[in-house]
Amino acid sequence: MPRRRSLGFQVTRFAMASLARLLPPLGSRWAWTQFQRTPPVLDPVEEDQFFLDSYGNPKTLECEGHTLRVYSMLPPGPARMRVLMLHGWGSRASTMLELAKLLMREGAEVILYDGPSSGLTGSRVSNLPQMLAAVRALHQAHGPFDVAIGHSIGGLVAAQSMADGGLPACKVLVSIGSPNSFETMILRLLAHRWMPESTARFFEMRAEKRLGRPLEDFGIAVSLAPMAAGRLAYLCLHDHSDPEVPVSDAREIERALSWAKVEVSNGLGHNRILRDPVTQKRVLEFVDRALYHSKA
Numbered sequence: 001m002p003r004r005r006s007l008g009f010q011v012t013r014f015a016m017a018s019l020a021r022l023l024p025p026l027g028s029r030w031a032w033t034q035f036q037r038t039p040p041v042l043d044p045v046e047e048d049q050f051f052l053d054s055y056g057n058p059k060t061l062e063c064e065g066h067t068l069r070v071y072s073m074l075p076p077g078p079a080r081m082r083v084l085m086l087h088g089w090g091s092r093a094s095t096m097l098e099l100a101k102l103l104m105r106e107g108a109e110v111i112l113y114d115g116p117s118s119g120l121t122g123s124r125v126s127n128l129p130q131m132l133a134a135v136r137a138l139h140q141a142h143g144p145f146d147v148a149i150g151h152s153i154g155g156l157v158a159a160q161s162m163a164d165g166g167l168p169a170c171k172v173l174v175s176i177g178s179p180n181s182f183e184t185m186i187l188r189l190l191a192h193r194w195m196p197e198s199t200a201r202f203f204e205m206r207a208e209k210r211l212g213r214p215l216e217d218f219g220i221a222v223s224l225a226p227m228a229a230g231r232l233a234y235l236c237l238h239d240h241s242d243p244e245v246p247v248s249d250a251r252e253i254e255r256a257l258s259w260a261k262v263e264v265s266n267g268l269g270h271n272r273i274l275r276d277p278v279t280q281k282r283v284l285e286f287v288d289r290a291l292y293h294s295k296a
Contacts, residue, residue, distance in 0.1 A: 048094040056112070063137040064130050066121050069093070069114040072142065073100055079109035081291060084138060084145040084167070088152025088177075092118055095271070096151060099280050106284060111142050115154075128157070128182060128218065129210060135161040144169035147287050151176045151274055152245065153185070155236075156220055162232070163223035172290045174235045174283050175220060177242050177270050180249040182218035221256035233290035234260040237279060244270040261286065 052058065056071030071093055083103055085096045093112035100110040114121045116130040135157060139145065148158040148170050155175025161167045179185040208215055216222065224234060234257065238250035247264055254262040268276050 044092060044094045048097045051097065052094055052112070061113070061137055061141055064116070064133050066116040066130065066134070068116070068121055068134060068137070070138070070142065071112045073104045073110040073112070075104050075107045075109060077107065080107040081109070081146045081287070082142075082144070083108045083110045083147040083149060083287075084135070084143075084158075084170075085110060085112045086135070086148065086150040086154030086158050087112075087115060087118065088154055090118055091151070095274060096149070098275055099149070099283060102280050102284055103287070106288070108147075108287075111138060111145070113138060127210065128160075131157045132161055132164065132166060136166040139167060143167075146170065146291060147172040147174070149174040149176070149283065150178060152178055152270065154178070156180075156182060156185075156218075159220040159223045160218055162227070170232070172233045172235075172287050173224075174237065174286065176237045176273060176279070176283075177239065177245050178220060178236070178249070179245050180220050180252045181216075181222075183215040184219075184249075185245075186215070221253050224257055224260070233286070235283070235286045236260055236262040237273065237282070238262070238264050239268040239270070239273050240264055240266045241268070242270045242273075 052071045056073055059070050059072070061068040061070050083100075085093070085100055087093060087095055093114050096112060100112055104110050113134070115134055131153070145167055146169065148162070148167055150156070150158040150173075155173075155178025158167065158170075158173055159175070162170055162173065211218065220236075224232065236250055236253050238245070238247050240247050250262055250264060253260060263282070265273060265276070265279065268279070273279050
């Protein structure tokens with residue numbers, strides 16, 4: 001979801017909404033084009049990017065027209081697990097660095113990457129199929145992975161990848177502030193941009209044509225439901241005051257997946273939860289227990 005509400009964004013939003021009402025086909029096509037554009041990527045914390053460039057063994061990986069920037073953080077001793085970390089929409093690998101460092105110190109080999117149209121990857125156009133293709137490419141180049149940790153849409157992409165075979169060996173999933181449903185995420189975005197209801201059906205048709213399946217097939221609960229028989233340990237972390245993805249998404253997951261561990265914090269929002277020491281410790285405990293001890 002958009003983070004910035006500049007004058008330019010407000011003007012564009014008003015123009016798209018007006019055009020969608022006056023000339024629905026043109027307005028809907030414009031909105032579709034804008035939907036696939038990631039928001040402007042925030043500048044990285046200089047120290048974090050320096051660490052990744054210096055100690056993250058940076059490499060590139062070609063995937064569907066994108067040159068992904070991939071970082072491999074190696075533990076001080078033999079790796080006892082391999083972890084893939086997936087950032088949110090229009091974000092970058094460095095936003096998950098603090099958690100990655102903690103996991104690395106505890107013996108994990110951690111793979112972070114700037115996803116399609118994010119961070120240093122370049123371009124501004126991205127969509128769900130490209131994100132799923134990136135995970136498959138990462139599995140082939142750096143996998144298999146024991147653990148996947150996703151923030152925001154990264155959690156949904158990880159869950160969908162497990163269902164579609166993109167992460168075949170993954171035993172543990174942690175989602176942080178993630179939307180439960182791709183379809184609901186689209187509808188929220190349209191409402192945020194004042195688009196009429198007629199636009200929603202256009203979006204559904206375009207998205208389903210691009211994805212090759214109904215939109216309701218893409219989401220966390222629907223993807224993980226077949227894995228209820230002990231095939232996966234899943235921790236869903238969310239904050240009650242998240243302004244980007246409402247906590248109701250976590251509650252939907254909780255109702256749909258009785259075996260999942262759902263925990264809700266308060267006062268951390270959508271991004272600060274990643275830097276919260278309590279949250280980071282909880283992720284480490286859950287991953288360690290799920291892989292090496294009894295289930296959390």
